[in-house]
Amino acid sequence: MPLFQPSHPEKVQKIFTQIAQKYDRMNDLASFGLHRLWKKKLIQIAKEKKFTQALDLAAGTGDLALALAKENKFVILCDPNPAMLKIAEKRLEKQKPRVKFLVCSAEKIKLADFSVDLVVTSFGFRNMQNLDQAFREIYRVLKPKGSFLALEFCSYPPRTLFQKASHILFQMYSFVFLPLLARFFKLPPSAYDYLAHSIAQFPNPQEIEKKMIQAGFSFPKKKGKKQSKSFLWGKVQLFSTEKTHSKTSDCPLMI
Numbered sequence: 001m002p003l004f005q006p007s008h009p010e011k012v013q014k015i016f017t018q019i020a021q022k023y024d025r026m027n028d029l030a031s032f033g034l035h036r037l038w039k040k041k042l043i044q045i046a047k048e049k050k051f052t053q054a055l056d057l058a059a060g061t062g063d064l065a066l067a068l069a070k071e072n073k074f075v076i077l078c079d080p081n082p083a084m085l086k087i088a089e090k091r092l093e094k095q096k097p098r099v100k101f102l103v104c105s106a107e108k109i110k111l112a113d114f115s116v117d118l119v120v121t122s123f124g125f126r127n128m129q130n131l132d133q134a135f136r137e138i139y140r141v142l143k144p145k146g147s148f149l150a151l152e153f154c155s156y157p158p159r160t161l162f163q164k165a166s167h168i169l170f171q172m173y174s175f176v177f178l179p180l181l182a183r184f185f186k187l188p189p190s191a192y193d194y195l196a197h198s199i200a201q202f203p204n205p206q207e208i209e210k211k212m213i214q215a216g217f218s219f220p221k222k223k224g225k226k227q228s229k230s231f232l233w234g235k236v237q238l239f240s241t242e243k244t245h246s247k248t249s250d251c252p253l254m255i
């Protein structure tokens with residue numbers, strides 16, 4: 001299945017501006033609170049990385065950033081949408097000396113090379129215009145041996161009976177439950193249409209991994225096993241990667 005890539009970044013921004021105030025409540029209801037558990041797992045892996053400066057990319061309302069800042073780390077929140085970041089600013093008010101906000105997209109991060117030792121992102125890939133460019137930017141701003149942890153919805157082509165059944169259930173979730181939820185929150189039809197379509201066209205995790213490897217990332221192992229995890233029968237993927245090369249110019253796609 002081809003990767004879902006939004007063609008109109010302005011439309012995506014308009015949608016997030018429209019939903020910003022209701023985003024957190026909607027997120028809790030739409031995921032039945034599960035997004036908190038997935039993010040908790042990401043933070044647990046992040047803590048094992050012993051970082052000091054982190055970047056939360058597509059930070060949105062800043063829940064991941066808050067969890068990192070509470071660990072006494074310096075956190076930069078980056079998101080192209082000022083309305084989402086405004087909510088994050090309120091949420092991180094008490095952490096002020098340890099946080100910085102940047103209005104920019106993942107494809108053009110306003111940071112120097114080798115700025116941070118950890119990059120995290122959750123549920124942002126589907127909104128990015130050019131994922132290859134975003135991965136190259138993440139690689140550029142990371143210090144050597146830095147880590148990149150990402151949560152995203154994914155899908156496998158349904159083959160077994162169980163996979164086919166769960167695929168149908170997920171289609172119903174996207175095209176029946178989500179629109180109903182969006183109507184309940186009085187969101188405009190364009191917002192839930194975008195949500196349903198971007199979710200229905202989840203990228204395949206192997207394709208994402210391939211892109212990450214092309215950008216120069218490797219998948220470190222712990223006790224012989226990859227640290228990447230999957231949840232909800234593979235529908236949600238936690239990618240755990242590392243910047244293996246020491247110089248930006250070592251990255252295969254940057255030469």
Ligand SMILES: C[S@@+](CC[C@H](N)C(=O)[O-])C[C@H]1O[C@@H](n2cnc3c(N)ncnc32)[C@H](O)[C@@H]1O
Pocket residue numbers: 012013016027057058059060061062063078079080081084104105106107121122123124127128129
């Ligand atoms: C679904 S929200 C995820 C927010 C938060 N990370 C979370 O897990 O709740 C997606 C976020 O991606 C941001 N976004 C959209 N296009 C982007 C881009 N090109 N680069 C980085 N972030 C982008 C949106 O503004 C929005 O805040």
